[in-house]
Amino acid sequence: MNHPKPKLVISACLNGEFVRYNGGTVEDPFVKKLLNYCQPISVCPEVSIGLGVPRAKVLIYWKDGHPRLFQPSTQRDLTEEMERFSEEFLSSLPEVDGFLLKAKSPSCGVSNSTLSYKDPEGKVFSHRTKGLFARKVLEKFEDLPVEDEKRLRNEHIRRHFLVRLFSSARLREFMETAQRISQLMDFHKRNKYLLMLHSQVKLKEMGRLVATSKNLQETLKEYAKLFRLALKRAPSKGQWVNTFTHIFGYFSSRLNQKEKEHFFNLLEDFRKDLIKENVILELLKNWSFRFEEEYLQSQTLFEPYPKELEKDAQRD
Ligand code: SF4
Structure with a gap:
């Protein structure tokens, strides 16, 4: 990415x-x-x-x-x-x-x-x-x-800072070139699960804003404000689980029983702090390749900032 x-x-x-x-x-x-x-x-x-x-x-x-x-x-x-x-x-x-x-x-x-x-x-x-x-x-x-x-x-503070910093930059670069509402729709789609993770309420509000836009410049201004506000709060475990479960919905009917059980066991491990969120993210990303879900592959949630910074994010 x-x-x-x-x-x-x-x-x-x-x-x-x-x-x-x-x-x-x-x-x-x-x-x-x-x-x-x-x-x-x-x-x-x-x-x-x-x-x-x-x-x-x-x-x-x-x-x-x-x-x-x-x-x-x-x-x-x-x-x-x-x-x-x-x-x-x-x-x-x-x-x-x-x-x-x-x-x-x-x-x-x-x-x-x-x-x-x-x-x-x-x-x-x-x-x-x-x-x-x-x-x-x-x-x-x-x-x-x-x-x-x-x-x-602190690992959690650092990750949240990196998500907000790189997302803000992505938004700024997008705003500098956006000329059509369809481009904003694409941007919104690519960020859907990252926004869902941080604030489902804001995600819905932004979806409504984009769908009912009458004036591109005004919509962009309002969208940028909501986007930054949505990411302001670090996600709770419950928000992670909710987002994982939504993405899982894309594949669940195509997975066998053992694979489904494995997913729900991982969710349980995550709830108990036995594994980190990136273990489940990798599994979901893997399934997105296997089932050729291009929409999911383009989600910023899977890599909101350069991986090389994640390496250091695991040092403590
Ligand atoms: S930038 Fe200057 S004022 Fe700020 S902490 Fe460093 S030395 Fe002090």
């Missing part, structure tokens, strides 16, 4: 640039590999607001219920500069597919990690919070995947 190259906004220090406060960079084997399959757009918010390399640390503190960015060694409050830069930078971006930001940074951290700092007098500042730049990203791009490199070490 051909995969698009997602436009990924990435913290510059994760992209091999020596921009950290201590002049260092961040080595992460998975991120390095992922970048071979993406079009990275690097950004270092702290360097961009004029803090040099190396530089004294910055931290976040809370005032009147709002986070503020502060550099204790110079006593500078950098909040306005960071907010202004974030606004300008994010507004100037081309259409992008996702963000990968450095964990535990007062600027880039996307999860509520504990950020601590000890000042020269030994006073400790400690807050559970997100970085200031990351907050703006999450506010402005709520439908896109936004993660940090540490969270991607």
